[in-house]
Ligand SMILES: O=C(O)CCC(=O)c1ccccc1C(=O)O
C-alpha cells in the first residue's frame with residue numbers, strides 16, 4: 001500500500017543567515033566519480049551546527065532547493081532520534097578497470113560485508129563491467145554485491161548484462177539498470193520471463209521525479225535508494241520511505257563527512273534497515289573537511305553526532321572567490337524557490 005502523504009519541506013531562515021558563514025570547498029577525489037575529480041561542496045553554519053549544500057553543478061534552482069531544505073534541517077533544526085547505533089555500509093567501486101579493484105577495496109579496510117559496483121559508464125563495454133564484477137567477487141567471495149548502472153543501459157542491454165552477471169554471482173539488487181519507472185517495470189517482467197529473480201532498486205526514478213512515490217505505486221522496484229539532500233532532508237526521506245513501503249537503502253550524494261552525517265542520521269532513524277547503506281563515499285576523497293573523515297571501518301559507521309569541520313581544512317580546500325560567488329548565487333536562487341513555497345510533489349513553483 002502506498003500512503004500518499006509526504007512531509008512538506010521546511011521553511012528556510014532568512015537568506016542572510018544562511019550566507020553568514022557559508023564557505024565553498026573542493027574535495028579532491030582518489031578516483032574519478034560521476035565524471036569529476038574535485039567535488040565542490042558549500043558548507044553553512046546554523047544554530048544547530050554545520051550543514052552541507054552540495055547540489056551537482058548542473059542542477060537548477062528547483063532541484064537544488066530540496067538540497068537546501070536538507071541543509072536547513074541539519075543546521076537549523078537537527079535530526080530525529082536514532083533507533084540503532086551502527087550502520088552497515090557498502091564499499092563503492094567506481095567504474096575502474098578490473099585490475100584497480102583491489103586498491104579501491106583496500107581503502108575500506110577489513111570487514112567489508114557489501115559492495116556496490118558502478119557499471120554502464122559511457123565509453124565502456126559490457127565486458128569491462130563483467131570483469132569488474134568478477135574482480136570484486138574474487139576479492140570478497142562472501143560479500144553481498146549490488147550494481148548501479150545510473151540508468152545507463154537500455155532495455156535489451158540490461159537484460160543481457162543482468163543475465164551475464166547472474167552467471168558470475170548472485171546480486172543483492174540491481175540499482176537503476178534502465179531509465180524511468182516504466183523502464184524498470186518492463187525490465188522486471190522481462191527478467192522474470194527469463195527466470196532471473198534479481199531485485200531492482202530505484203534511485204534516479206525516485207530522486208529526479210517530481211513524485212517520489214510513483215515507483216512504489218507502479219510496483220516498479222523492490223528497493224528504494226534514498227538520499228537525504230535530493231529528497232529534502234532526513235524527515236522528508238523518512239516520510240517517503242514510510243509511504244512507499246519499500247525496503248530502503250540510504251546512499252550518499254558524494255557528500256563531505258558533514259553531509260554524510262545526515263545520511264547516517266536517516267539510516268539510524270529508519271524503523272527497518274535490510275541492506276548495507278551507500279554511505280562509504282568518504283573513502284573516495286583524498287581530502288575531507290574534518291580531521292577524522294567518516295570512512296567506514298569494520299564494514300560500517302558508528303552513529304555519532306554530526307562532525308565539525310576543521311578550520312585548517314576549510315582554509316586549505318577553500319575555492320577561489322569567483323566560485324564562492326557562483327555558489328552564493330545558486331544558494332540565493334534555491335532559497336527563493338524554497339521560501340516561495342515550492343510544491344515538490346507537483347513540481348510547481350509558487351512565485
Ligand atoms: O551508493 C553508494 O555506494 C555511493 C553513492 C553513489 O553511488 C552516488 C553518489 C553520488 C551521486 C549518485 C550516486 C548513485 O547512487 O547513483
Ligand SMILES: [Mg+2]
Nearest residue numbers: 148150175203
Ligand atoms: Mg545510484
